[in-house]
Amino acid sequence: MLAARVRMGVLTATHGAKAGHPGGSLSAADLLTWLYFSEMKIDPANPHWADRDRFVLSKGHSAPGLYAALALRGFFPESDLPTLRHTDSYLQGHPNMNTVPGVDMSTGSLGQGISAACGMAKAAKYQGKDLRVYALLGDGELQEGEVWEAAMFAAHYKLDNLCLIVDNNGLQIDGPVSQVMNPAPLEDKFRAFGFFVQTVDGHSFAQLEAAFAAARAEKERPSVILMYTTKGKGVSFMENQVGWHGKAPNDAEYAQGMAELQAELARWEAVQE
Secondary structure (H helix, E strand, O other), X not given: OHHHHHHHHHHHHHHHHOOOOHHHHHHOHHHHHHHHHHHOOOOOOOOOOOOOOEEEEOOHHHHHHHHHHHHHHOOOOHHHHHHOOOOOOOOOOOOOOOOOOOOOOOOOOOOOHHHHHHHHHHHHXXXXXXXXXXXXXXXXXXXXXXXXXXXXXXXXXXXXXXXXXXXXXXXXXXXXXXXXXXXXXXXXXXHHOOOEEEEEEOOOHHHHHHHHHHHHHOOOOOEEEEEEOOOOOOOHHHOOOHHHHOOOOOHHHHHHHHHHHHHHHHHHHHHHO
């Protein structure tokens, strides 16, 4: 139910902006829902709480998904989502930690968010803080060399308080990831870099719950959850369509997408009765 509302927030934000990146925001909506409503130690009333867990959206263009989750969790009003990318709005196309409550790192340049997350995890170790750091990367983002430099750093310093999540939806702005520059085999590569590796269905809350529990229990090495997803998940005409990587829905598409998500909400509520 919450994930459907996050997806509705993605459509509302990108429709209001007439721009943005719905495809990868929708594929990550279940993961963002799990993190912000079940996994992370956070306080919306105190976004700068020193002992909170941290989240870095390394694939920063999926900001509409992050904003939708933060708004639903209570960091700022959901009514602000349609101001995405508007002049003078604090909700810009990539996350800005200086303006958006709940954003822990400004991101946008692909490959760099993971390095920031590694720094946060190392600092927490140095300071003796009991907190965890999570970072979400795109599968296309793994084509960036800095990702693997940061992975080497994380393993070398045994950052067992770091958990990477890779959104493997198979599509990037130029087409299928496997055709643009294939980063596979991901499991073997991350293991070779010293990570505890798990593979899950990124739309299964049961699998996400089990994977994060196992990551928390792992000691002496960082974790990565390779999350296989559907780009545009939840909106029929967006699913597995590369064109929806960075295009906003028009009025008719917005109405159709919202109707589909409203129907999903209604089905969930009927099951609960």
